[in-house]
Amino acid sequence: MGKIIAIANQKGGVGKTTTSVNLAASLGVLEKKVLLIDADPQANSTSGLGIDVETVEIGTYQLLEHTNSARDAIINTSTPNLDIIPAHIDLVAIEIELVDKENREYMLKKALEEIVDDYDYILIDCAPSLGLLTLNALTAAHSVIIPIQCEYFALEGLGKLLNTIKSVQKIHNTNLDIEGLLLTMYDSRLRLSNQVVEEVQKHFNDMVFQTIIQRNVRLSEAPSYGESIINYDASSKGAVNYLSLAKEIINKNS
Template identity: 50%
Template sequence: MRSGQVELPRPRQRRVFAVANQKGGVGKTTTTVNIGVALALSGLNVLVIDLDPQGNASTALGIDRTSGTPSSYDVLIGELSAAEAIQTCPDAPRLGCIPATIDLAGAEIELVGMEERETRLRQAIDAIPAEYDYVLIDCPPSLGLLTVNAMTATDEVLIPIQCEYYALEGLGQLLTNIGLVQQHLNPTLNVSTILLTMYDARTKLADQVAHEVRSHFGDKVLRATIPRSVKVSEAPGFGQSVLTYDPGSRGAMSYLDAAKEIAERGTREIV
């Protein structure tokens, strides 16, 4: 843990989040990476599972994702255990990552013909060593079998929502699909956390969107908001999170605040 970094409390039980939003460009992968690093730098053991074939979370964490690297694809099709595919983030030793490689792009087609196709990730996570306090699954911006696997593997969904026009576009369909997973595959699935991203305090629109989201979702919405930030956007290009790229920036401090809220909730809720 870094000097001056506040240590966050461990959750009452391991928490597994599917970080999902079928709308692209909302900060989904950025949120997965930076919340994960914030928790890990604060003394918690974190595993990020990159389930997006684009592999951006793996890249931002400085994780090798060249073809042939043990990956989430190998875990899903049963060739490797989750533990065999974990790499350690070079900037956050408490953070492990199961990367996504190009092989994952064809996984949905292969999964269609497999037994227990919707629960393969859950089985893999159940076998992960107990040392991990948090597991964050970066879902693709779609509602196919990969996202269904993520939602079947967890009780909690974290939805990043950007404070811009069309912020709630597609959200209804996402919530409908979460309801279908609840009904047919995972009755304990719950949208537990909403994070407002790309907040620009100079615009009236950002306040309007934030008000609308808070009115609809209540205390599921974190108090912390993530500002629109050049540093947050730049960091992945250097294979880093914003917390290691520019620790003193507004973006880094905002993600630390969000991680603190998530960790505090984990001490008082059995989720």
């Protein structure tokens, strides 16, 4: 059975989409069959893999509405072993539309049941909020990766997210694990970056991935070409970091 991993943090700009796209591509290159689900109305994972958001007809929105099956929504990407269920701006409306529905937190979980065995890993790029979309992702997932930026307010909001995860574990998904905390945007020259790393490792020790994602120009350039870092510049520091993370996750789950 495939492992479903949500990538979540209600703070924006912490490297969620960068991690979703590049971890998915790295797992694909390491010969795992991967599906990336874009569950963020900004649809950055979709455009980051070279798909024109305007042309998306069936995506995460239809999945949550149960008007189309997951198989209908899957698009192949140019990255080896990587498929995507894209997003579109209409995903913004889903929280309002689901609000009166019964079992509204389980819509994604139900939609994924038919394809969970088709993949080794299913990654969900969550919206930067703790709304119904993220709740659906956490209810459907087996585990969650939390990206944490190596900056001053890094730990702000982390408590809130961990509390949300606890309540999801209690009410909706008793099997939800924390796959790990991922330190992103690390700059070894900055004392602050090093302090954040120490602080996070001290507080959360085993929960923190050994791999740290360093600040890397190529990493921020890649999405504008609609490519993962693996396709864009496989020798860059960013590619090396994400391949290392992918190996760490494979080892952890083997």
